[in-house]
Amino acid sequence: MRVRFDRVSATLGGRDVLHDVDLEVRSGRFLGLVGPNGSGKSTLLRTLYRAVAPSSGRVLLDEQDVWRVDRRTVARSVAVMTQETPTEFDLTVLDAVLLARVPFQRGFGRDTDADLDLAWSALERVGAADVADRLVGRLSGGQRQRVMLARALAADAPVLVLDEPTNHLDIAFQLELMRIATDLDRTIIAALHDLNLAATHCDEIAVLRGGRLVAAGTPAEALAPHVVEDVFRVGVDQLTHPRTGRPVLVFDHPRPTGPGPTEHRDEIHA
Numbered sequence: 001m002r003v004r005f006d007r008v009s010a011t012l013g014g015r016d017v018l019h020d021v022d023l024e025v026r027s028g029r030f031l032g033l034v035g036p037n038g039s040g041k042s043t044l045l046r047t048l049y050r051a052v053a054p055s056s057g058r059v060l061l062d063e064q065d066v067w068r069v070d071r072r073t074v075a076r077s078v079a080v081m082t083q084e085t086p087t088e089f090d091l092t093v094l095d096a097v098l099l100a101r102v103p104f105q106r107g108f109g110r111d112t113d114a115d116l117d118l119a120w121s122a123l124e125r126v127g128a129a130d131v132a133d134r135l136v137g138r139l140s141g142g143q144r145q146r147v148m149l150a151r152a153l154a155a156d157a158p159v160l161v162l163d164e165p166t167n168h169l170d171i172a173f174q175l176e177l178m179r180i181a182t183d184l185d186r187t188i189i190a191a192l193h194d195l196n197l198a199a200t201h202c203d204e205i206a207v208l209r210g211g212r213l214v215a216a217g218t219p220a221e222a223l224a225p226h227v228v229e230d231v232f233r234v235g236v237d238q239l240t241h242p243r244t245g246r247p248v249l250v251f252d253h254p255r256p257t258g259p260g261p262t263e264h265r266d267e268i269h270a
């Protein structure tokens, strides 16, 4: 399923936080969304899973505007893993994962064998089957993240949204999560802070700054040193991984030499 943000703007608390974002993620591709704190990554993702309505523009799943179909249809198409889990604190892990199946059930439907199979296989996939009967609120931050990933996988939806999925995760599971994501035959959009994790695993990268899309393309293009230096205010060298051929970024303090901020910084496009 293809995702398209068609000139999406959004206003929150009276402030414009997204400006005319035009971005397409083709079916089955994995897009990494990067940008400094407050650049609008979560807000853009929220417009896709119907948590923030755009002030203008459209968000399309194939040709369907997510804001013109009912919430349940979107919930069946877009699985979401975010940092917010307060409603699940009093549930067991298995029940929290089974919540992913609710949009697929009729009325107050019971969990079917197929729902349970999906939940258990998702828990096994993320290495959390052994905590299935624990309360979510009693887990460590990293364990909870695994459970939230399991829930998103159990939805079995064609589009997967990951909002800072690797927070709290140890390095081994960060890599495992990215491998799980790349092995899935789904359209994936992930807001990521770790630019190297994004460069290594994503098919494409989009860079936001101040609510505007400032670069998009392959990891090597979108994370070109001039883009990263300008957007993140750091010094950076882009190397090539000797085995994978993927770009690897090595960061440094901002370089003191060279021209100052340009007047047309929003015109960086890959």
Ligand SMILES: Nc1ncnc2c1ncn2[C@@H]1O[C@H](COP(=O)(O)OP(=O)(O)OP(=O)(O)O)[C@@H](O)[C@H]1O
Residues within 6 Å of the ligand: 012, 013, 014, 015, 017, 035, 036, 037, 038, 039, 040, 041, 042, 043, 044, 191
């Ligand atoms: N509910 C809200 N009301 C008002 N402003 C908001 C609200 N939520 C977010 N914002 C503002 O919108 C802008 C974009 O926030 P958003 O969370 O989308 O950025 P982000 O790139 O995901 O940030 P981070 O990397 O820090 O998670 C920020 O300036 C933020 O302060």
